[in-house]
Amino acid sequence: MTMAGHDRSSLRKVRLYGVLIALLGVMMLPFYAMFSSTFKPESEIFSAPATLFPSDPTFQAYVDVWSQTDVLLWIGNSFVISLGTVVLTLLLAIPAAYSCARNDFVGKRTFLLSVLVVQMFAPVVLIVGLFDVITQFGLFNTYLAVIIPAAAFTLPFNVWMLYGYFKTIPVALEESARIDGASQLQILTKIVLPLTKPALVASITYTFLYAWNRLLFVLTFLTDSGKYNIPRGVFSMVGALQTDWRMMLTVSVIGIIPLLILFAFLEEYIVAGMTAGAVKE
Amino acid sequence: MSLAEEYTEASEESRLERGLAYLQRNSRAYLLIAPAAVFLLAVVGYPIVETFRLSLYRSPADSTIETFVGLQHYAEIFDSDIFYRLLWQTGRWVVAGVVGKTILGLLIAIHLKGDIRGRKFFRTAFLIPWGIPYAISAVVFRWIEHPQFGYLNAILLKLGLIEQGIGILGNPSLAWLGVVVADIWIGTPFMAIIFLAGLQSIPQELYEAAAIDGAEKWHQFRYITLPQLKSVILIATLLSTIWTFVSFDVIWTMTGGGPISSTATLVIHIYQVGLQNGNLGRGAAYSVIGFLFLLVFAVIYLRIYTRGGDEL
Numbered sequence: 001m002t003m004a005g006h007d008r009s010s011l012r013k014v015r016l017y018g019v020l021i022a023l024l025g026v027m028m029l030p031f032y033a034m035f036s037s038t039f040k041p042e043s044e045i046f047s048a049p050a051t052l053f054p055s056d057p058t059f060q061a062y063v064d065v066w067s068q069t070d071v072l073l074w075i076g077n078s079f080v081i082s083l084g085t086v087v088l089t090l091l092l093a094i095p096a097a098y099s100c101a102r103n104d105f106v107g108k109r110t111f112l113l114s115v116l117v118v119q120m121f122a123p124v125v126l127i128v129g130l131f132d133v134i135t136q137f138g139l140f141n142t143y144l145a146v147i148i149p150a151a152a153f154t155l156p157f158n159v160w161m162l163y164g165y166f167k168t169i170p171v172a173l174e175e176s177a178r179i180d181g182a183s184q185l186q187i188l189t190k191i192v193l194p195l196t197k198p199a200l201v202a203s204i205t206y207t208f209l210y211a212w213n214r215l216l217f218v219l220t221f222l223t224d225s226g227k228y229n230i231p232r233g234v235f236s237m238v239g240a241l242q243t244d245w246r247m248m249l250t251v252s253v254i255g256i257i258p259l260l261i262l263f264a265f266l267e268e269y270i271v272a273g274m275t276a277g278a279v280k281e
Numbered sequence: 282m283s284l285a286e287e288y289t290e291a292s293e294e295s296r297l298e299r300g301l302a303y304l305q306r307n308s309r310a311y312l313l314i315a316p317a318a319v320f321l322l323a324v325v326g327y328p329i330v331e332t333f334r335l336s337l338y339r340s341p342a343d344s345t346i347e348t349f350v351g352l353q354h355y356a357e358i359f360d361s362d363i364f365y366r367l368l369w370q371t372g373r374w375v376v377a378g379v380v381g382k383t384i385l386g387l388l389i390a391i392h393l394k395g396d397i398r399g400r401k402f403f404r405t406a407f408l409i410p411w412g413i414p415y416a417i418s419a420v421v422f423r424w425i426e427h428p429q430f431g432y433l434n435a436i437l438l439k440l441g442l443i444e445q446g447i448g449i450l451g452n453p454s455l456a457w458l459g460v461v462v463a464d465i466w467i468g469t470p471f472m473a474i475i476f477l478a479g480l481q482s483i484p485q486e487l488y489e490a491a492a493i494d495g496a497e498k499w500h501q502f503r504y505i506t507l508p509q510l511k512s513v514i515l516i517a518t519l520l521s522t523i524w525t526f527v528s529f530d531v532i533w534t535m536t537g538g539g540p541i542s543s544t545a546t547l548v549i550h551i552y553q554v555g556l557q558n559g560n561l562g563r564g565a566a567y568s569v570i571g572f573l574f575l576l577v578f579a580v581i582y583l584r585i586y587t588r589g590g591d592e593l
Contacts, residue, residue, distance in 0.1 A: 023392065028406070030418065049439075050430050051435070091316070093317065098313060106303070118321055126332065127551065129335065129565065219533075234420055256413045274475070
């Protein structure tokens, strides 16, 4: 490579990273505003115009948040709701997806397409009818009132994700196990599911995130503040006249830490899930 | 009994028998999809039917007595100025949001495509805004746009662009922009990841050939990237349109649809009328109108999704 060519390629690299870092900077700005605000003392956070850097950083907000808010309770509720949704969704999705992948039966196409339509039917346009159903079944103010609708709207993604994956597992594997005398359930739990691990991790991550993040169902079906999840808890801190921004932003930071950990470890699976959900190969 | 009649009866019987035998042979297959099917019918199918039914009734907020009013809700909705204002505000919200997410997503994807160092870090970092609760993002944007203490005003003041703090979210003609920015920020990562997947499937040889021919970057983008990415862009913008149309948490947390309803969209109005004001019938009628919009998008999406035909 000539000197000029070398220069040009390194110039291109500088430009590429420059643009990337600038874009990342723009995307990270809201996080910066959130994090930096939580290290300001109360007097500084309510000073105008805002200081862009905390002049006297303190952890006081993180100390205060334990005693002044229900952040731990909200995180606990978020876990209950998310795990409940994951379990219910998988219990329904695994058999259905497996059945569709292994059998050819009348109504299969209809079933799979209807499931896809459900994914298009956003909960908000259904909320009035859903409200009626939840109250009729006496589920109002129970965790199930949130878990059931969340499971319904994550089920489509799970069915399609697992269906696509099950199809790639050779039937021969199952047949040889059957000859060895394994039962249907053993075949599923000992052979098929372990092989499905990547798809399962993507499914679980997607479902967990969906349930963790949703405000609508909790806002509508839970009035008992003891059952609030993190988004609902944060929302409850928005005051009509006055908002304790310092506490609210600190709770927000704490509320997203579990997700940041999840992202650091499961990035690949999240990406796989996002792409599989939208675009087929 | 004539021979013909006897014949039909016999064949009918055997059709029934064949049907039963078919069900028996496939009983396990049906049994396995049954829980999911029943669940979806109960949690999604039934509320749909219930929404249609409710839309034909009037249920005053203070009583449980329903009176059948037929299509009166619809007539009143189509007759009201609110409906047309909602349509305009929803359209504005969807178009601005989807265009913003598409452009920004494409920009990020193009720069992430190459063989760059720290790709995993960048990809994870760009993904995060999508994965955190919308309500939290909305709260943070509300904080940034705060008229007195917000960072946005602080920056604008420092740059000398404004002389005193402006309250974006309190201003009926600006508020929607303040909310759209948050929505674009949240929706961009999805677009970026989908576009990145699409970009990576474009054969590298196309670019190499173009580079030998001396095509400039812009021309490569215009004549290779865009045409190759066409179907991915179509799917992604279609999905984004649906999600932006039904987006609730962001608007609700940032403005609650205000000030003076300037940020309300169709779905925000459904919530306000149906659940906040307890006018289930009117809210249901708005929901049905929302369904119809969604149905159009869903049909287009299904068409594209099943275009291959036989892979189901």
